[in-house]
Amino acid sequence: MTRWGFAGMVGLMLAGASVAEQAPTLSAVTISEKLHVIYDPHSREVTRRMVRVFDPHPEMALEFSWDPAPGNWPGVTPDGFATGAGVLSWRVPGAASYDPRAVHHTYEGAVLNGRFEGEGRLTYRDGSFYRGNWVAGVLQGPGEYLDAAGNRYEGPLVDGKPEGQGILRSAEGWVYTGGFSNGLRDGHGAIIEPGGLRYTVEMVAGVMQSSTKPVVYADSLLGGLLPAQSGGDAGKTQIAVTADTRLGQQQEVGYAHYAQNGEVLIVPLRDRWRDVWNGTGGIGTFFDYASMGDAEWADNRAHTQFRLATQDGSRVRLKSLDLAVDYSLPHLRPVLVTEDHYGCTGFRPSFNFLNYGWGQVENATARVGFRNGDAVDWAARHTTPPSTPWYQVDVGSFDQGMDVYIRNALIDAGVDVTALENRRFTCPSAEVLETCKAQIQKDLNLGALTGLISGWGDLQTDMIGELSYDWVDAFGERHHEVQSFSATISLAAIEVPGGLAECGDGGAFALQAPQYLDVDLPYDAQAYRINIPVRGNPNVSSLLSGLRFYAERSSIHQMQMEATFADGSVRKSAPVKLFFLHNRTPEFQSGTTPAICTLPPERAASC
Numbered sequence: 178m179t180r181w182g183f184a185g186m187v188g189l190m191l192a193g194a195s196v197a198e199q200a201p202t203l204s205a206v207t208i209s210e211k212l213h214v215i216y217d218p219h220s221r222e223v224t225r226r227m228v229r230v231f232d233p234h235p236e237m238a239l240e241f242s243w244d245p246a247p248g249n250w251p252g253v254t255p256d257g258f259a260t261g262a263g264v265l266s267w268r269v270p271g272a273a274s275y276d277p278r279a280v281h282h283t284y285e286g287a288v289l290n291g292r293f294e295g296e297g298r299l300t301y302r303d304g305s306f307y308r309g310n311w312v313a314g315v316l317q318g319p320g321e322y323l324d325a326a327g328n329r330y331e332g333p334l335v336d337g338k339p340e341g342q343g344i345l346r347s348a349e350g351w352v353y354t355g356g357f358s359n360g361l362r363d364g365h366g367a368i369i370e371p372g373g374l375r376y377t378v379e380m381v382a383g384v385m386q387s388s389t390k391p392v393v394y395a396d397s398l399l400g401g402l403l404p405a406q407s408g409g410d411a412g413k414t415q416i417a418v419t420a421d422t423r424l425g426q427q428q429e430v431g432y433a434h435y436a437q438n439g440e441v442l443i444v445p446l447r448d449r450w451r452d453v454w455n456g457t458g459g460i461g462t463f464f465d466y467a468s469m470g471d472a473e474w475a476d477n478r479a480h481t482q483f484r485l486a487t488q489d490g491s492r493v494r495l496k497s498l499d500l501a502v503d504y505s506l507p508h509l510r511p512v513l514v515t516e517d518h519y520g521c522t523g524f525r526p527s528f529n530f531l532n533y534g535w536g537q538v539e540n541a542t543a544r545v546g547f548r549n550g551d552a553v554d555w556a557a558r559h560t561t562p563p564s565t566p567w568y569q570v571d572v573g574s575f576d577q578g579m580d581v582y583i584r585n586a587l588i589d590a591g592v593d594v595t596a597l598e599n600r601r602f603t604c605p606s607a608e609v610l611e612t613c614k615a616q617i618q619k620d621l622n623l624g625a626l627t628g629l630i631s632g633w634g635d636l637q638t639d640m641i642g643e644l645s646y647d648w649v650d651a652f653g654e655r656h657h658e659v660q661s662f663s664a665t666i667s668l669a670a671i672e673v674p675g676g677l678a679e680c681g682d683g684g685a686f687a688l689q690a691p692q693y694l695d696v697d698l699p700y701d702a703q704a705y706r707i708n709i710p711v712r713g714n715p716n717v718s719s720l721l722s723g724l725r726f727y728a729e730r731s732s733i734h735q736m737q738m739e740a741t742f743a744d745g746s747v748r749k750s751a752p753v754k755l756f757f758l759h760n761r762t763p764e765f766q767s768g769t770t771p772a773i774c775t776l777p778p779e780r781a782a783s784c
Contacts, residue, residue, distance in 0.1 A: 207235035258291035304423035327419030346436035348417035350751025371751030373439035409746030410493035416750035421480035459559030460662035478725040494743035508731040509536030521774040523670030524597040533760040541572035541646035550631040550639030578765025591624020700732035
């Protein structure tokens, strides 16, 4: 793991702590059926079908619903079994269909004849999930599992149970890498404890037979415990650290936990937001952030649970609970998107960058090329090469945003930009728009862009680019980045009586979790403590402290929870590193809008 990223974390991998639990299997005999109204958005057909599935939890008498994925219509075999890609959800009977609290578990992935078959993920409302390759309703081969307590397993599964060489990451922060048999740790393995202590073990059916764990002296720190105090109450306890993925799944930017190298990482739950943090995946578009304004970022929290418990169930007297923060540092990597320019006039040879990150872009240069947008798969927009040569464009340094002009690049590509700037193009009706579009392209000299035109009521070309730039982190170290981007360039508007499109809007809702304590962390501070109030009887055998972390900026926070007991002993959690994402909303406004608009008002505004 690098200082500013967590790219080495390939995925969130899962299982039970001392025993890896078996994944559920679909009953071979219990079939549930329900009448569904299935709508195909492509053909706009609606059909009523009796849908049948094998029920993984028939004892719960839940109602299910089947939602075939786009392109998989009707998603039902002739004898009524759900099949193909889609989403299966099981809900509490009688609850409103729009109430997400009624959903008990959901499967998203491939289905064959009513059973899970192929790649898929089964998620429960307590936050646990199973993911991998399903065969006849059973996980087989490489897979992942997260239990409700926050323990994770990654590795091979046979009949839903860990088998072979795998990794078990406990909620307490220790990590076991080694053999498994029939769901239990078995054979040779290695353990890394919180704080980084490493040793090997020999396991038989989940029971440790021997280990090379060293003798720890009085001034050493082992597993968050000061051994000199091991005779006190601290020696009877453990502190587990987990992210509440149940709440995280209901937020735009949720969080997950991951035990690694003696510490617990709290990181963005979804790949999209991890890419934003790490600067991977290419530069996005303005619409990627349309639902996340200042209010939405202000409502987003990292729900984290610290669970203190005695190992034998006895009670200990707790004196105080404190969050000891080693440091909080701002994350200054730029977070860039592109914004297309269109409207006002048909020819708009420009676009702009917006920077949602907190650091400046320095010494930026770019090159661009062009291609036919209709031939580019959206998922491959950052990797599909241009059909033209590359052309250099000027950028420079900027903070919140910058306009980028590509008029000279179009000239270098042989495009007659003078004609595009001075001519207006009309068509008598939308019914003959394609004919008009073909004739206009014949009349224009588009140079290397010939054959690379897309759009319906406009002549557009799809542009791919590479932006090279520097940025400086909180330690003053300079980093160099090269990121791909894409933008749609408007070359001409075809004016047709009446409007051709409408705009819409959307938003996100904030999740409320009143059982959590709000903890605001500074984004730039060193060595500070936050007392966590403990209410009720201080004599406890277990204590759950839920914290909703927030910071005003994207930042990294290194911390530990410290439990101080009445006898003076102290138990510390594993070191926790929180990667908190809070982008800014840039105030940059493009200055490229022409002084005189030639398009009618209904074509003048961007969505």
